[in-house]
Amino acid sequence: MEENIEKIGSIEEIIKKINDEGNKEVERIKLENEKEIERLNEIFEKMADEEAEKIKKNAYEEISLIKKQIISNAQLEAKDRIDREKFTWVENVFKEARQTILNFDDKEKKKILERMCDIPEKENFVFYVDKKYAHMINNKDIDVKISDINDFGVIIKSKDGKITIDNTLTNWLNILKASKRSEVAKILFEK
Numbered sequence: 275m276e277e278n279i280e281k282i283g284s285i286e287e288i289i290k291k292i293n294d295e296g297n298k299e300v301e302r303i304k305l306e307n308e309k310e311i312e313r314l315n316e317i318f319e320k321m322a323d324e325e326a327e328k329i330k331k332n333a334y335e336e337i338s339l340i341k342k343q344i345i346s347n348a349q350l351e352a353k354d355r356i357d358r359e360k361f362t363w364v365e366n367v368f369k370e371a372r373q374t375i376l377n378f379d380d381k382e383k384k385k386i387l388e389r390m391c392d393i394p395e396k397e398n399f400v401f402y403v404d405k406k407y408a409h410m411i412n413n414k415d416i417d418v419k420i421s422d423i424n425d426f427g428v429i430i431k432s433k434d435g436k437i438t439i440d441n442t443l444t445n446w447l448n449i450l451k452a453s454k455r456s457e458v459a460k461i462l463f464e465k
Contacts, residue, residue, distance in 0.1 A: 364458050368447050375443060376426060383426070384410040390428050390441040391416060399437075402429040 375386065387410050391401055402421040403411055411418050411428070423429055427442035 360459060360463060363462055364451075364455055367458050367462070368451055371450075372443060372447055380410060383407065386426075387411055387428065391430070393430060393439070398434075399430050399432055402431065403427075 375383075378386070387403070387407060391411065393399065396416050400417045400419055401411065401413075402419050402423060404423045404425060405420045407426060408418065408420045417433075421429070423442060425442040425444050427440075427444075427446070430439040430441060431437065
């Protein structure tokens, strides 16, 4: 029996020793895990901080780009508005020129019409003029026909129908606009 008691005592000691060893091992594993968790937390915090910095940097770059785009768009819009306004002013010059000519007295208009009719070989052409201005053309030298051209000037057609010359004020001004627009703009807008 004593032997059994001694065995029980030694089993209890062994169990206690195993428990103590197990508890120590659990504590060691717990400490290692806490250290590993702490190390991983530091790594993840560092990664999160780096990622946050990247996001922040990208956000600043995007904001800077958006700001540049807004400024660029505003500058383009302002330039477009200025160009449209300049175009309107140039157009107004030609409109005023037209109105000035139309406001000339009959004597001045007659001189202009005579210049519009001044072409070589007049006898081979018919000169069409609006009824409003027909009385201003000396038709003894040329073949004049009254027509509803609704413009100041003449339309000249060869008798064989192969040639047509539009010598109306509208056509003249359109030709002048095409060739003189930049010169008019310089006069108006350059200092």
